[in-house]
Amino acid sequence: MMRGLLLAAVVATVLPMSASADFTDNAPSYVDNVPLGSLVTSAAQACGPQATLQVPVIDWSGDFVTVYANGGTTTDPDSMFGLFEIDANIYVQNNLVQQANDFLSCATPFARVTQGQAQLLAEVTEGTPETQMVAIYKHSFSQGDHLVVKDNINDVTDLCSATIATMRFGPHTSFMGRILSDAGCDMAAMQANGQIKLVENLTGENSPFHAIVSDPEIDAAFVVTPDMLALVDGGVVPDSKVLVSTKSLSRVISDVYVVRRDFFLANRDRVQDFTQAMFLAGEEFQGKMSGLAQGLMQDTPSLTIDQQVALDLMAATFDSVPDAVEGGFFWLDADFSGYPGNVSWAVETNPRGWLGLNNEVQVNLAALGLSDRPYTLAHAGWDYSAMTEGLQNTNVTEQPVFNASAVAALVSTQQKQGTLDSGELFSFPIYFGPDQNEFSAAQYEEDFRALVDYAQAYGGAIITVEGHADPLGFLMAKDPARFNQAGEPASRIEQRQQAQSLRNLSATRATSARDSLLEFANDVLKASMDPTQFTIVPHGIDSPATGICNGEPCAPANEAEWRENMRVVFRIIAVPTEANVFVAAN
Amino acid sequence: MKYPLIFSTLAVLSLAACLPETPTATVTKDTTVDLTSFHAWPNRESTTVDVNAIGRDNMVFVIDRSGSMDWDACESNNSKRAETITALTTFIPYIPDGTAVGYIDFGTNYRITVPLETNNTAQLMAAAQNDAGEWGGTNLGAAIQVANEMLETAALEQSSTGTYRLVIITDGVADDSRKLVATVESINQTPVEIITAGFCFDSAHVLNTPEDTVYVQANNTDDLVALLESTVKTEATGFVVDFADTVLTDATE
Numbered sequence: 001m002m003r004g005l006l007l008a009a010v011v012a013t014v015l016p017m018s019a020s021a022d023f024t025d026n027a028p029s030y031v032d033n034v035p036l037g038s039l040v041t042s043a044a045q046a047c048g049p050q051a052t053l054q055v056p057v058i059d060w061s062g063d064f065v066t067v068y069a070n071g072g073t074t075t076d077p078d079s080m081f082g083l084f085e086i087d088a089n090i091y092v093q094n095n096l097v098q099q100a101n102d103f104l105s106c107a108t109p110f111a112r113v114t115q116g117q118a119q120l121l122a123e124v125t126e127g128t129p130e131t132q133m134v135a136i137y138k139h140s141f142s143q144g145d146h147l148v149v150k151d152n153i154n155d156v157t158d159l160c161s162a163t164i165a166t167m168r169f170g171p172h173t174s175f176m177g178r179i180l181s182d183a184g185c186d187m188a189a190m191q192a193n194g195q196i197k198l199v200e201n202l203t204g205e206n207s208p209f210h211a212i213v214s215d216p217e218i219d220a221a222f223v224v225t226p227d228m229l230a231l232v233d234g235g236v237v238p239d240s241k242v243l244v245s246t247k248s249l250s251r252v253i254s255d256v257y258v259v260r261r262d263f264f265l266a267n268r269d270r271v272q273d274f275t276q277a278m279f280l281a282g283e284e285f286q287g288k289m290s291g292l293a294q295g296l297m298q299d300t301p302s303l304t305i306d307q308q309v310a311l312d313l314m315a316a317t318f319d320s321v322p323d324a325v326e327g328g329f330f331w332l333d334a335d336f337s338g339y340p341g342n343v344s345w346a347v348e349t350n351p352r353g354w355l356g357l358n359n360e361v362q363v364n365l366a367a368l369g370l371s372d373r374p375y376t377l378a379h380a381g382w383d384y385s386a387m388t389e390g391l392q393n394t395n396v397t398e399q400p401v402f403n404a405s406a407v408a409a410l411v412s413t414q415q416k417q418g419t420l421d422s423g424e425l426f427s428f429p430i431y432f433g434p435d436q437n438e439f440s441a442a443q444y445e446e447d448f449r450a451l452v453d454y455a456q457a458y459g460g461a462i463i464t465v466e467g468h469a470d471p472l473g474f475l476m477a478k479d480p481a482r483f484n485q486a487g488e489p490a491s492r493i494e495q496r497q498q499a500q501s502l503r504n505l506s507a508t509r510a511t512s513a514r515d516s517l518l519e520f521a522n523d524v525l526k527a528s529m530d531p532t533q534f535t536i537v538p539h540g541i542d543s544p545a546t547g548i549c550n551g552e553p554c555a556p557a558n559e560a561e562w563r564e565n566m567r568v569v570f571r572i573i574a575v576p577t578e579a580n581v582f583v584a585a586n
Numbered sequence: 587m588k589y590p591l592i593f594s595t596l597a598v599l600s601l602a603a604c605l606p607e608t609p610t611a612t613v614t615k616d617t618t619v620d621l622t623s624f625h626a627w628p629n630r631e632s633t634t635v636d637v638n639a640i641g642r643d644n645m646v647f648v649i650d651r652s653g654s655m656d657w658d659a660c661e662s663n664n665s666k667r668a669e670t671i672t673a674l675t676t677f678i679p680y681i682p683d684g685t686a687v688g689y690i691d692f693g694t695n696y697r698i699t700v701p702l703e704t705n706n707t708a709q710l711m712a713a714a715q716n717d718a719g720e721w722g723g724t725n726l727g728a729a730i731q732v733a734n735e736m737l738e739t740a741a742l743e744q745s746s747t748g749t750y751r752l753v754i755i756t757d758g759v760a761d762d763s764r765k766l767v768a769t770v771e772s773i774n775q776t777p778v779e780i781i782t783a784g785f786c787f788d789s790a791h792v793l794n795t796p797e798d799t800v801y802v803q804a805n806n807t808d809d810l811v812a813l814l815e816s817t818v819k820t821e822a823t824g825f826v827v828d829f830a831d832t833v834l835t836d837a838t839e
Contacts, residue, residue: 408635412745416626491797493779495619500749500777507641507747536640538747542625552621 023210030211031168031198033191033369037124042101044128047109047263053086053274054108056093059202059320060171061330062139062255063112066090067317068310069281080281084273092318094202096169100124104131109263114142115254115354116174119361122375130262135354135379137275138345142253143460144333145175145246146228148212149220151239156425159243160185161195162219165211168198171253172208172222174357177364178252178457179244182426187367196368203227203320212237225333244425248574250335250460251352254345264380271380276387279339283391285310286336292328301325335460340396343384349526352456354379399583402532406581407462411535411573420537423574425461426454429567430513434470435505436566439513441520448520451570452527459530462573462581464537465514467506470565471541471553474498483555503540510536513568532583609727609763609770609792620775627746627776628738639744643751645681646688646702646733647674647710650756653693653721657757660786662805667717669805670755673783674714676807678707688736689713692729693720702736724759727766730780734773741777750778755804757785758793767792774798783810 055070057063071079073090081088093099096117103111104124111133113121118133125131153162160183166172176196180187190196197218201207208221213236220243223231228245231237246253264271288306295302303311303324311324311331321327337345345353351360358377365371388394414420430447432439441448455463476483477490477498490498514534521527545564546554556562575581623629655667662669681687687710688702699713700706730752737750752773760766770792773780782793783804794801802809 404637405634408637408745409632412632412635412742416629416631492619492774493798493800496624496774496777497779499619499621499624503777504641504747504749507745511640536637536745538640538745540625542621552618 023205023214025214026210027214028165028199028206028210031200033168033196033198035123035372036097036100036120036169039097040100040104040124042105044104044131045106046130047106047260047266050106050109050263050267051087053088053110054102055088055090055110056099056102056108056112057090057317058094058112058171058255059092059318060139060142060255061144061314061327061332061334062142062336063318064310064314064327064331065139065278065282065285065336066112067314068285069277072313073317080277080284081274084277086270086274086277090317096121103260106260106263109260109267111258113256113258114171114174115256115357116177116361116365117169117171118256118258118377119358119365119371119375120169120173122377123372125260126375126377130260132261133258133377134261134264135256135258135377136264136271136382137257137278138337138342138354139255139257140334140336140341141251141459142171142246142255142333143250143335144225144330145172145253146223146225146242147175147179147220147244148223148228148231148237148240149243150212150218150237151241153219153243156183156243157185159183159220160190163195163197163217164190165197165199165208165215165218165221167202167208167222168200170202170222171255173365173368173370174254174361175246175249175252176222177361177368178249181364181367182454187364188369191369212240225330242574244574246460248425248461248572249458251457252357254352254354254357255334256354258377259380261378272382272387275380275382276389279342279387280390282336282338283393286338287392289328289331293332296325296328296332301328303328339384339388339391339394343396344398344528346379346382346384351453351527352459398528398530400532401459401530401583402462402581403583404532404535407532407535410576410581411462411464411537415537415539420464420571420573423576425458425572425574427569427571428454429569431563431567432509433563434566437505437508437512439516439568441516441524444516445520445524448517449525451517452521452525452529454572455521455529455533456527458572459533460575461533462575463534464569464571464573465510465534466537466539466569466571467508467510467513468539468543468545468565468567468569469502469506469509469541470556470562471502471544471546472556472562472565474502474541475553475555499541503538503542506540507536507538510538510568513570517570609758609760609766610790623775624777628741630738630742632742632745634743635745636743639686639740640747642704642740642744642748643682643685644688644702644737644740644748645685645751645753646690646736647700647714648726648729648733648752648754648756649674649689649691649714650724650726650754650759651691651693651716651718651720652724652759653719654724654757654759656719659805661803666757666785666804667719669785670783671715671717673755673804673807673810675711677810678711678714680811681707681710686740688733690729690733690736691716691720692725694723694725695720696725696729696732698732698736702740724761726754726756726758726760727762727764727769730754730766730773731769734769734778737778746777750776751781752778753781753783753810754793755783756793758787758791770799781810781813 057066069080070088075081075087102108199206208223209227212218212221231240288310308324311327314327315321315323347353348355362374480487521529541553544553546556659666659669686702686704689700700709780799782801787794
């Protein structure tokens with residue numbers, strides 16, 4: 001997908017959710033970091049039969065599927081829910097505290113949360129068996145959330161000393177936790193120092209957008225796409241930029257439905273029908289959205305009739321969707337999971353699945369002081385093989401995200417332009433001996449485990465595998481006398497041959513390191529990896545750790561420096577917005 | 587039998603026109619390779635990279651088909667053209683599998699007879715056995731320039747990894763001497779290796795400068811084959827030198 005062009009188109013067409021208000025001279029009201037339970041007023045009550053299911057949705061494009069499955073806010077008999085004889089009333093509820101009240105009182109047996117929010121909600125649901133959460137369905141991973149920073153923040157490590165605005169109990173909790181953790185920040189200290197500023201709303205007044213616009217103390221804010229576009233592309237905060245977005249950290253905000261345990265046990269078949277209807281409706285809706293990106297890229301964005309009808313329904317349901325075209329842009333912010341994504345989500349060993357991501361979220365929420373203790377949340381444990389009837393796509397094999405050739409061309413160009421560093425989020429060097437070409441998992445297991453984790457979490461980021469070679473042999477051949485060596489200096493053609501040979505050695509090393517990593521992920525961790533995410537960058541001797549002296553590699557002055565040059569660096573790099581390197585979106 | 591006479595006369599006239607001077611390399615005592623331009627090569631933007639071609643070896647043959655090649659080769663009773671065919675047909679089977687090969691021949695014009703691709707050795711062998719001459723001109727510089735562009739395109743597709751070799755078989759005569767010298771000297775700043783199989787070249791010839799090019803006798807195929815099998819020593823295998831003072835001196839200069 002032409003994301004860069006799409007972003008430009010979005011700038012031109014989407015009315016920012018917060019930008020219509022002028023917050024410049026109007027400081028936001030911050031709220032305290034208090035447990036969710038202190039704000040919840042409902043007591044736990046038993047769930048009745050729920051002849052008409054009350055189903056909450058939030059302002060998120062993944063929720064289009066719920067509305068589509070129902071044919072609107074009330075059930076259309078010809079809709080997927082109608083066909084499954086599910087009668088549902090759909091309503092928008094973005095407030096997690098109100099969702100908690102409704103869930104406990106069983107005004108609805110459903111909660112529509114991110115997995116980060118599920119961990120917050122657990123504090124009030126898990127104490128009573130009846131209200132414990134059971135995960136039943138995953139909409140999507142978000143690709144529409146962003147950490148926007150002011151110009152004093154240059155890389156993720158700067159966040160540790162920054163003041164950051166985010167919505168209390170909001171969808172960005174897990175996003176923030178992961179970033180600060182990866183940056184190596186002491187999150188408890190940041191919380192104690194008042195560096196995490198909480199606001200009540202996601203957009204509009206008293207939102208992170210409001211905070212970064214009006215409060216000079218705020219260095220960074222977690223915002224949604226329209227607000228990001230207003231801040232960065234619209235210039236509302238001059239020189240601001242996106243430091244990290246869920247386009248890169250693409251497997252951290254997981255939008256899901258959970259259902260109360262008592263209702264689940266009493267209505268398992270009905271809940272399964274609900275889930276299966278969502279799979280079918282999701283696949284149908286996704287099919288209608290095929291080619292959406294190309295249509296939206298036109299000078300005048302265009303939609304097919306099917307798209308127009310489907311998205312008009314969303315505009316009629318969500319206040320945040322003014323019209324069908326903007327609904328189309330919104331849909332592209334979601335990495336829709338569908339049946340295949342739900343099957344892998346349920347796998348206990350999947351680190352980005354229900355259990356795995358919950359474990360990560362727990363640790364980060366505890367570090368941020370946002371969670372009292374870890375909770376193990378249940379999954380419905382569906383027999384997914386019994387839920388495939390009518391589905392076209394039941395292939396759960398990981399699909400390539402990137403066009404590997406386009407990524408390699410982009411990186412090659414950036415390397416020549418010297419701009420490869422600009423999008424770097426994290427880097428991991430691994431070292432080896434002279435002329436070493438093989439990388440055993442046993443030797444590099446700790447590095448490989450970390451890399452697999454990052455590769456999976458940052459599924460929308462390119463990972464460059466950059467091979468380097470040591471220049472000492474080259475320098476000695478060129479000028480033996482300088483190194484107290486006998487022999488004639490190498491001719492220029494011999495120097496060129498050697499420099500090229502070192503470049504090839506660095507390519508071989510990088511390829512070998514990547515292959516060993518993928519093999520380790522597959523064989524040891526049983527982790528599904530996308531090889532197209534990795535691209536080889538053969539540096540040879542153009543960027544030795546010892547630096548460049550007078551146009552040529554600086555010679556290592558001691559054995560430690562010599563060994564530092566022999567390295568493969570894995571770098572996680574955010575894809576530039578203008579780059580066209582993805583196979584497909586959504 | 588007027589035709590051979592006219593043919594020979596034309597050949598002599600043509601040859602005379604082609605031999606005004608030896609294309610001589612610019613004399614330089616600098617033994618330094620400009621690594622900045624070396625690493626920046628090719629100085630064009632990649633639009634696509636074939637990830638399966640990373641590390642591929644590339645070899646483009648540039649074969650002289652001009653009239654002067656009909657004269658006897660030095661130290662041989664055979665014509666240079668016949669020696670060329672022998673050298674090529676002997677050499678080609680030694681080319682390692684997976685090597686991309688291309689073939690350009692030239693006289694008055696140049697032709698890309700075999701595009702630079704893998705698995706086309708048979709096509710290369712067929713082209714190598716073509717013994718037709720082309721009288722009228724010897725555009726060696728232009729042919730090398732085009733061959734180099736083929737290698738640059740390959741380099742863009744494989745992130746500049748692998749090897750890039752121009753194997754030139756010629757008697758060194760060139761109508762476009764200035765272009766030849768400029769092209770060769772430009773190539774000599776890049777990873778492209780020029781390997782010339784020549785016929786008794788003057789050591790001042792731009793294609794026979796030991797500092798920058800590899801030169802072998804065209805009728806010595808053993809040397810050509812040895813080139814293919816040569817390996818380049820890469821990294822120092824141990825840190826055994828003590829040169830800290832030298833380094834510090836360099837850094838402060």
